[in-house]
Amino acid sequence: MERHRHCLNCGISIPVGETFCSERCKEEYIKKRKRMLRIQLIVLFVIFLVLLIILGLKTGVI
Numbered sequence: 001m002e003r004h005r006h007c008l009n010c011g012i013s014i015p016v017g018e019t020f021c022s023e024r025c026k027e028e029y030i031k032k033r034k035r036m037l038r039i040q041l042i043v044l045f046v047i048f049l050v051l052l053i054i055l056g057l058k059t060g061v062i
C-alpha cells in the first residue's frame with residue numbers, strides 16, 4: 001500500500017494529507033491552472049464563433 005502522495009505541481013513524494021510540497025509549488029500550480037482556464041475559455045469562445053458562422057451560413061444570415 002502506498003503511504004505517500006505526490007505533489008500536484010512537481011510530482012515529488014509528500015506526506016499523506018498534503019497536496020503540495022511547498023507553498024511556492026502551490027502558488028505555481030494555481031497560476032498554471034489560471035492560465036489553462038483562460039486558454040480553455042478562449043478555445044470555447046472560438047468554437048462558439050465558428051458555430052455561429054456555420055449556422056449563419058446555413059440559414060443565409062451572413
Ligand SMILES: [Zn+2]
Pocket residue numbers: 007008009010011012020021022025
Ligand atoms: Zn512540488
